[in-house]
Each structure stands twice: as structure tokens, then as C-alpha cells.
Amino acid sequence: MTMLFDILSWVLLTAGGAFVFIGGLGALRMPNLYTRMHAASLTDTIAAVLIIGGIMLQAGLTLATIKLAAILLFLLLTSPTASNALASAAILSGLQPEEGNVEPRERQE
Amino acid sequence: MYYAVTLATLITMALALGRALLGPTIYDRLLAANMFGTKTVLLLSVVAFLYGRPDFLDLALVYALINFIGVIAVLEFIRDREDGGEANKSAGE
């Protein structure tokens, strides 16, 4: 049973690490702010759930699990709020999200 | 296994720093800062178990709180500045 939990938590942790890396890569590759935010939300949601879920399986039924659950809940509640505030502030400042296919205009950097 | 996740998180933090340095507009930099903060929370939780020190989890929670409040506060500050005068300066064209 412990073996099963170990394997499951390793799978979760590996997948979480992969998603964290993909999100970081996406934030670097995407052409403009709004598309970058999609990549960032990838790391904010599923990577956080997978990694913290994996650690929770390792921790078992202890106080640490409750604390991890609180951290996860807090991350899931605040990260969309922060993204929303960021997006609306960017729109108010006049940074328009282009429609249609966006030219990768920052390649010259 | 914890080492792999720690490594992935550290690499992503480096990528976020790269975006913060490159990012043409101030909002890109803020997005990168927010990402960096979230990754720090994950890193702290992993490191707590890597070194077997569960008290790191309290630090992670506090960091999550401060990160959120910090991003919102900086956004308020920027918006006030934009209202004050030079609007659209940071549109990065």
C-alpha cells in the first residue's frame, strides 16, 4: 500500500515538474502579454495541484497535509484574482489584445 | 524525486526572471514576478519535505499571502500613476 502511494506521488510530482517547466517555457516563447498569461496560468493551476498533491500523498494524514491543503486552496483562490487584476490593469493602460493571428513581433530582441 | 521537481522549479524561476528582464511592458515584468512568487511557494513546499523540515510550510503560506498582496499593491500603484498623467507610456511599441 505504501509502495502504491509512493509510485502515485512520484508520478504526480514528475508530471507537476514537467508542467512547471512547460509553463516557464511558454511564458518565454509566447508573443504578447495576454498569451503569456495563459502559459503562466498553466503553472499556477495544474502544476501547483500536481506538486502539492504529490507531496500530500507523501506526508500522509498529518498536520503538514492540512497546511498543504490550505496553501493549495489559497493559491487556487488568489491566482485567478491576481491574473484578472493584471489583465484589467493592462487593458486600462491601453494595451490592446490583438485579435486574430498574432505576429511574433518580439523576435527581434 | 524531490530533486527533479526542485530542479524543474528552479529552471522555471530562471525562465521567469528572463521574462522579467526581457518583458517589453511593465505588465510582463509583473506577470513574471507573480510567476516567480508562485514558483517560490511550490519550491518551499518541496524543500520542506526534501530536508524533512515541515516548518517550511508556514513560510510557504506566508509567502503566498505576501506575493498576492504585493502584486495587487504594485498594480494599484501603477494604475494611479497612469491616471496621473503619462498614459499609454508603457505600451511597449
Place this chain on the structure above:
Amino acid sequence: MSTATKTITRMLVLLVPLVAAWLLWSGIYKPLLLGLGLFSCLLTIYIKYRMEYFETEVFALGFGRRLISYWLWLAKEVVKSSLDVARIVLSPSLPISPEVVKLKASCEHPVDQAILANSITLTPGTLALDVYNGEISVHALTKAGADELRKGEMDRRVLALRKN
């Protein structure tokens, strides 16, 4: 008079988790620290009172149970769209087709609208830009994601949360 009792009930409902959280986190049961804990809990409630948090009914009966089944559905959606976004990021040609969609939120309650907008943002590939007068403008990473949103599955599920 009944509004006052309602307010006090809501305050007590909030006080219980706050006290539990303090006891769990502090772990030190000395009179000074317990007093400080009680003080911070009451301060939180006072600040929430000033924010007029207790004026509206946030959690109706049976809301929590339905919320959990909604979260399960949302988790499934998040996994699905995460895989999509990961595939887009990893493919060399970066096949994105961003689009801005205007959605009409069927739910009236501000908490429900916040739940809907946050769920949209939480799902990778879609990002709620603005909520105004029950209309949500959403930035979608791909055309397929935008079409998925237009079907309004999420809107229907959020509306069903508060059905009695």
C-alpha cells in the same frame, strides 16, 4: 430585528474556522497567545463587517455540496485544457489564434459571477479580462477554446449552483 440575528449568525459561522485555524497553526496554548488569537479573529470580523461582508448571503444551504461536484467537473476541464496548452507551447510552430469573446453571464449574484470569471481564468487557455454589468470579456488562446466557451457549459453549471 431579524437582520441583526442573521448578521450575528453569519459572524459566528465565520468565527469558528478562524479560531480553528489559529489553534491549528499556533500550536502554543499560553494565555497570551490565545488572547492575541482571539483579538485577531475579532479584528478580522470587524474589518469584514466594515466591508459589508455580512450584508449578503454568500453560502446558501446545499451550496457547499454542489460546489464540490462543480469543482470536480472544473478539475476535469482544467486537466483537459492544460494538456492542450502544453501541446501548443511545446510545438515548434506555436499554433495560437487568440480571440476576444464577450460572454453573457446568466447568474445575477455577484459571488456567482466571481466564481464564473475565476473559473474561466483558472482554466488554462482562457482568461477573463473584465466583468461588467453581467458581461464577461474573455481572451482565448485558440479559436477552439473560444468556441468551447461560446457553448456556455460553464455558465449553465454555475447557474445551477444556486438552484434550490
